[in-house]
Amino acid sequence: MSTETAAAPEAPRKRRNFNVLFGLTLLALLVVLWIVLSIATPSFASPVNIANLLRQGSMIAILAVGQTFVIITGGIDLSVGAVVGFSTVVTALMINAGWPVWLAVATTLLVGIGIGVFHGFGIVKMGLPPFIITLATLTSLRGIGLLMTNGNSINIQSEAFQTFSRGSFGGVPNLFWMVILVGVPAYVFLQHTRWGRYLFSVGSNAEAARLSGVNVNRTIYMAYTLSGLCAAFVGVLLASRIGIGNPTQAEGWELQAIASSVIGGTSLFGAVGSVHGPLLGAFILATINNGANLLNVNSFWQRIITGVLIIVIVYFDGLRRKGGR
Amino acid sequence: MSQAALRTDDALARGAPAPILELKGLEKRYPGTHALKPVDLAFLPGEIHAVVGENGAGKSTLIKLLTGAIVRTGGDMIWEGRSVPLSTPLEAQALGINAVHQEVVLCRHLSVAANIFLGDEETRYGLLRQRAMVRDAQKILDDLGFHLPAGVMLGDLTIGQQQLVAAARATVRGTKFLIFDEPTAYLTRREAEQLFALIRRLKAQGVTIIYISHRMEEVFELADRVSVLRDGTYVGTRAIGETDEPELVRMMINRSLEQIYHKEHFAFGAPIVEARNLSGKGFEDVSITVREGEIVGLYGLVGAGRSEFVTTLYGRHAKSAGSIHWQGREVDIRSEHDAIKLGMALAPESRRDQGLCLNLPVGFNINLPVYKRISANGLISNGEEKRQAEQQIGGLRIKTPTRHALASSLSGGNQQKIVIGKWLNHGAKLFIFDEPTVGVDVGTKAEIYRLFGELLRNGAGIILISSYLPEVYELADTLHVFRRGRLVASHGFRAATDETVLTEAIGKA
Secondary structure, three states: OHHHHHOOOHHHHHHHHHHHHHHHHHHHHHHHHHHHHHHHOOOOOOHHHHHHHHHHHHHHHHHHHHHHHHHHOOOOOOOHHHHHHHHHHHHHHHHHOOOOHHHHHHHHHHHHHHHHHHHHHHHHOOOOOHHHHHHHHHHHHHHHHHHHHOOOOEEOOOHHHHHHHHOEEOOEEHHHHHHHHHHHHHHHHHHHEHHHHHHHHHHHHHHHHHHOOOOHHHHHHHHHHHHHHHHHHHHHHHHHHHOEEOOOOOOOHHHHHHHHHHHOOOOOOOOOOOOHHHHHHHHHHHHHHHHHHHOOOOHHHHHHHHHHHHHHHHHHHHHHHHHHO | OOHHHHOOHHHHHOOOOOOOEEEEEEEEEEOOEEEEEEEEEEEOOOOEEEEEOOOOOOHHHHHHHHOOOOOOOEEEEEEOOEEOOOOOHHHHHHHOEEEEOOOOOOOOOOEHHHHHOOOOOOEEOOEEOHHHHHHHHHHHHHHHOOOOOOOOEHHHOOHHHHHHHHHHHHHHHOOOEEEEEOOOOOOOHHHHHHHHHHHHHHHHOOOEEEEEOOOHHHHHHHOOEEEEEEOOEEEEEEEHHHOOHHHHHHHHHOOOHHHHOOOOOOOOOOEEEEEEEEEEOOEEEEEEEEEOOOEEEEEOOOOOOHHHHHHHHOOOOOEEEEEEEEOOEEEOOOOHHHHHHHOEEEEOOOHHHHHOOOOOEHHHHHHHHHOOOOEEOOEEOHHHHHHHHHHHHHHOOOOOOOOOOEHHHOOHHHHHHHHHHHHHHHOOOEEEEEOOOOOOOHHHHHHHHHHHHHHHHOOOEEEEEEOOHHHHHHHOOEEEEEEOOEEEEEEEOOOOOHHHHHHHHHOOO
């Protein structure tokens, strides 16, 4: 028996290599897309366009990170797009009411947390499936937002607030800095804290986790709260970018966030996922949309391409996992 | 069929019935492993042929080859004198080969009848003939002597009853050659008796039965011949009348029986936990004390209230009356979390459903209860995580390439070791083992029992729940017998005969 343990270190290195390899494959895909587009259209590589691309991808990227936490527990958060739209309204209303920007932002984030806690409550206490409770919030939040605004857009009367999203720091758009601001702590949280481990354990086998002393309910609350928080944060960024509060904004972003996460190697069955994967996934999607625009590809095609890409990447990911065993 | 005809392979040549299936140098290689080394073996029509061996000995591989679940990489299979590829389950079924698996693989949300006819439904004009199927299924079940209703949802039956349904389903298909893989692992004694009756009847009808079990007494009760596998190698075949348990165990592991139930006695220390007149869902008025250095065995039939008692102790369910004292102090245990904080550890009955995060790494599972301890300011210490995991992997001799391998890739016995390892790591004071050796081979069993000794030496106490009488009988310092939710008798180490204990558990004089 002991002889077998001696011959050990081969297999895990392989498994790790596979993971790294998958990350690299995504990165390579992104780079290849960039190179091809730079050659195909001169406007792609322009600093203006690159900055634009980073801005486009950033918000979905942040949503995808929050979404990934939820998916790792074996759940799903369909509400994030609606939370983004609702948050633009909350932010706009408060800024226009004369609140200081920081207070308006902080309050919006608290609203996002509140929505996440509500999801946790619905799942843990009411026993509703995540799909249902977040679907319910998706439609109700849009409705509440429309009631609050009477269906109108609210123009945000703060120039300073709006310049933030257009500005850049060190040549990099501020919005992309926000991805780093979210991504680095998210990575540390997921890979290097016990709460990250608990997310995985709940997604893998909630019963085993419970019997091991993991507070499963609290872990579920945590996942949805983080997702709600990320969504509210994106809402603030979007409000800054478009300068209005409008509850119908960010239509379908929840699906883009889920797609980014899945392209980034997250398993919808839970217990498999990372932070860098969804980030890469989000920027791959953004690049495809951006490139298609520049190449004057019919925007209907962009949707089709995205769909095909999801199938192809997840299929190859499945092959990789089988091979990795 | 006469004994002589079954005696040896030489007898085959002397005009015994022609084998129904012959394996000639059958083997299976995977990249990197030789799962089954060339086997030459012949199965006779109408015999019950037991196959025994430790986990990882190659039994599962053999079953999968026979049922067409995997394709052989070498050798030949001769079915009724004709070489067959046996490369798909459909082909196996067409020949009349079928298997009943250890874990029920049926649809819980369909009726018993629908399950029995799944994939082979009766239809008229393309529509299901639901009532006819229920009627026919009921007839099949009645004919088999199972007292089960065909119309109910499968999920409403106990695991044991579901197993019987699976057996019924297989008999409809496996008309010539039927494989039972550890069929009694989750059965009550009565259900097991029903199953044995079925197996004997099938044999009388000329069906060849392959019977795989870890329980030696079943092998001797049922089988005509027994074949032994060890480490993917075919060791040999014996007629059941010409061998005995010690010989089979030697063939399987090179270790004697006495070494398996290696019981060490320690002086008892202070009481760790005391349940005083505890009542809860499924049990009533139970008083039990566990002291340092003591194994307390809980024996009873499935559903007698043993598991319910310990899950209540562990905070899973609320108690309705009585009190729990932990190291002399009355405690209120409201959740598993409370129990774990006190120093309790539960290795649950079902490893797959409750014990492990299968699609996560071994090291992750081992450290799951202690992540709090090995992190500072929320950050996990990588070095500590590695050290703890490797200490348990080494100490328990868990067969895994490294701590990064997924728990699902390990054998059942090694998975059980992970469950134990994670609690050793946690440093618990009271260990509750619920059926720790179900589906575990003799060698691993011996190791798990050896571990018990080590736990006791370190001053821990153990509650051992088992439906397998020899296990509690040979190991428990104090043996409590449960029947219908009540504690009906208590004995010291080997103080009562095993017949007495059994009678107390069943409740007949």
